[in-house]
Amino acid sequence: MATIEMTGIARDPEGFLTDPAQWNEDVAETIANEAGITELTPRHWLVVNYMRDTYLSAGEAPSIRSLGKESGVQIKELYVLFPKGPAKLAAKIGGIPKPHGCI
Amino acid sequence: MAKNIVILGGGTGGTLMANRLRKLFDRDEAEIAVVDKDDRHIYQPGLLFVPFGLASVDEIVRPRARQLHKGISFHETGIDHVELEADAVHLENGTTLPYDVLIVATGTHLQPEETEGMIGPGWMEKVFTFYTPEGAAGLAEALNGFDGGRLVINFIDLPIKCPVAPLEFAFLADSYFHECNVRDNVEITFVTPLDGAFTKPVASELLGSLLAEKNIEVVTEFNTGEVDGVGGRLVSYDEREVPFDLLVTIPLHGGADYVNRSPGLGDALGFVPTDPATLQSKARPNVFALGDATNVPTSKAGSVTHFEGELLTENVRRFLAGEPLDASYDGHANCFIETGFDKALLIDFNYETEPLPGRYPTSLGPMQLLHESRLNHLGKLMFQWMYWHVLLPGRAIPGISPRMTMAGKKAVETNA
Numbered sequence: 001m002a003t004i005e006m007t008g009i010a011r012d013p014e015g016f017l018t019d020p021a022q023w024n025e026d027v028a029e030t031i032a033n034e035a036g037i038t039e040l041t042p043r044h045w046l047v048v049n050y051m052r053d054t055y056l057s058a059g060e061a062p063s064i065r066s067l068g069k070e071s072g073v074q075i076k077e078l079y080v081l082f083p084k085g086p087a088k089l090a091a092k093i094g095g096i097p098k099p100h101g102c103i
Numbered sequence: 104m105a106k107n108i109v110i111l112g113g114g115t116g117g118t119l120m121a122n123r124l125r126k127l128f129d130r131d132e133a134e135i136a137v138v139d140k141d142d143r144h145i146y147q148p149g150l151l152f153v154p155f156g157l158a159s160v161d162e163i164v165r166p167r168a169r170q171l172h173k174g175i176s177f178h179e180t181g182i183d184h185v186e187l188e189a190d191a192v193h194l195e196n197g198t199t200l201p202y203d204v205l206i207v208a209t210g211t212h213l214q215p216e217e218t219e220g221m222i223g224p225g226w227m228e229k230v231f232t233f234y235t236p237e238g239a240a241g242l243a244e245a246l247n248g249f250d251g252g253r254l255v256i257n258f259i260d261l262p263i264k265c266p267v268a269p270l271e272f273a274f275l276a277d278s279y280f281h282e283c284n285v286r287d288n289v290e291i292t293f294v295t296p297l298d299g300a301f302t303k304p305v306a307s308e309l310l311g312s313l314l315a316e317k318n319i320e321v322v323t324e325f326n327t328g329e330v331d332g333v334g335g336r337l338v339s340y341d342e343r344e345v346p347f348d349l350l351v352t353i354p355l356h357g358g359a360d361y362v363n364r365s366p367g368l369g370d371a372l373g374f375v376p377t378d379p380a381t382l383q384s385k386a387r388p389n390v391f392a393l394g395d396a397t398n399v400p401t402s403k404a405g406s407v408t409h410f411e412g413e414l415l416t417e418n419v420r421r422f423l424a425g426e427p428l429d430a431s432y433d434g435h436a437n438c439f440i441e442t443g444f445d446k447a448l449l450i451d452f453n454y455e456t457e458p459l460p461g462r463y464p465t466s467l468g469p470m471q472l473l474h475e476s477r478l479n480h481l482g483k484l485m486f487q488w489m490y491w492h493v494l495l496p497g498r499a500i501p502g503i504s505p506r507m508t509m510a511g512k513k514a515v516e517t518n519a
Contacts, residue, residue: 064326065260065355066371076328079340085324 004030016091016098020056023095031093037082040093044081047071051087052094061091061099106133106423109192109202111182112359113139113167115147115495116208116394116408121175123416123497130174133423136200138192140181142166145236146490147264148405148483151271151441153239154246154351155279160236163487170495182209185365187387204419207375207384207392209362211264211403215354218259218330225332230350233272234264245349246279251288252348257337259327259355260296262374264395264403267450269293269353270300270310271441276351277317278443294322294337294345303457305515306450309473313442327352356403358396374398379454380430382415389422391415401434401454409494410435410505416497435507437463439483447479448472453507462511464502472512 004026010018015031017023028048032040040048050071055061064087068075078086082093091099108124110117121137128135149163168177181195185205192200213234215221221230233239256273263269273293280286293300293314300310300321314321328340330352337345358373368386369375376385377397384390393415394408401407414432421428434454439447449470450458460473470479493500 062371063260069371075340079326079328084341 017095020096028093047090048094051090055096106203108135108204109200110137110206112208113137115405118170118495119412119497122172125172136176138178150239154242182361205390207396209359209396211356211395213354214357217355220330230332250285253290254349255292255347256351257294258353263353267440274443292320294325296326306458381428402436407436413505445480446475447483449479459512461513466511
């Protein structure tokens with residue numbers, strides 16, 4: 001899969017893009033690779049795109065529960081696709097800021 | 104002609120709004136109706152004490168209708184749905200209530216069925232929640248017979264009501280087992296989906312060290328996928344396991360069911376998208392929301408609802424008078440955190456400012472912020488009286504502003 005040189009792309013200390021406009025599919029694949037995901041399948045893209053579209057339209061990334069209800073992928077599978085923290089990892093790959101959990 | 108104000112929910116927010124609005128408007132200016140499916144108003148902070156025999160369910164439940172002032176009509180029935188286009192609420196008993204202003208105050212509800220296995224075998228035997236009167240009473244019996252083993256306290260995911268309550272439960276359990284002289288036989292484990300004891304860095308550090316001091320083990324970033332009540336196992340989505348003999352869990356929370364049956368009113372979880380500064384819903388200009396029913400980014404807690412109530416009363420007045428809304432709600436929340444052995448902490452914060460140490464309400468005190476004291480514990484106990492006699496009738500608490508103030512607070516450097 002395509003990995004690219006990430007120089008010039010602004011990221012926070014945890015690796016989240018600080019400007020969603022700098023994102024493209026190659027950036028997504030490169031970040032996925034860093035996180036140990038060797039290939040972004042259509043199931044991955046379903047989640048990543050849903051995450052990104054929601055953030056860009058609503059200004060807020062969905063929580064893991066909303067993802068499980070609305071992305072078309074159940075929570076169990078989300079953990080298989082994006083090990084450890086699906087919401088965080090999908091946000092990182094989707095080039096949007098780290099979702100801040102509610103209180 | 105009198106305007107119709109319909110308030111959905113007769114809990115903390117619905118009751119205090121109805122009483123405040125009744126004081127504001129004469130009878131010929133506004134009719135006020137409150138709808139709730141039952142007549143049991145629960146003082147929810149009291150549920151924490153029931154499992155330890157420090158309160159009984161009877162002491163914390165009163166009739167809803169009796170908390171409402173004269174001139175407010177109470178409809179004891181479920182809500183079928185809200186028809187936003189028609190400015191009307193359809194009730195389960197067949198009544199339709201048209202409104203000029205709708206206030207959603209139906210809170211948040213437990214969804215134990217959303218977690219695999221939670222309400223399966225073992226539920227109410229060795230798997231309990233203290234977030235319902237039945238669960239809290241059942242847990243009191245279970246704790247009474249518990250003289251050793253693994254006690255696990257866990258919440259599945261945020262948002263939950265009173266996010267500090269699971270921690271308080273852990274602290275009180277430690278204190279309870281000490282008093283029963285069995286603490287050495289009990290392992291207490293706190294299992295959280297967060298990466299620390301609490302959501303906010305300064306308080307998280309302090310609460311984390313209190314847990315360590317009390318020998319309560321903490322398991323972080325644990326996203327519960329399954330509860331195995333028979334085998335006594337909590338299983339995470341990434342396949343870690345925490346064994347238990349007694350599990351105290353806080354199920355997932357969502358909005359009231361009718362929200363999902365009301366097109367355009369709620370989000371995926373049944374909460375009402377609400378402007379965080381004005382409390383006007385995003386659904387319609389004449390629909391407002393407060394308390395646990397909203398999606399505003401602050402704690403789901405009675406103090407929040409109380410502070411919101413003052414601003415929302417003003418905004419209902421402005422809306423009906425055709426004036427611009429007051430956009431000054433700042434997310435102010437405060438809560439006492441029981442830490443066991445008759446002590447408590449106090450925290451005070453808002454959307455922008457995390458809980459900080461210092462004194463409260465001003466630099467002269469008398470309360471201390473983020474510091475264990477007996478006075479804070481007495482404050483928590485006294486609050487039950489304040490709830491029924493000051494907060495629900497819609498009075499302000501003397502010396503406590505609805506907006507957070509920095510008076511008495513000290514800034515802190517954190518490692519987080």
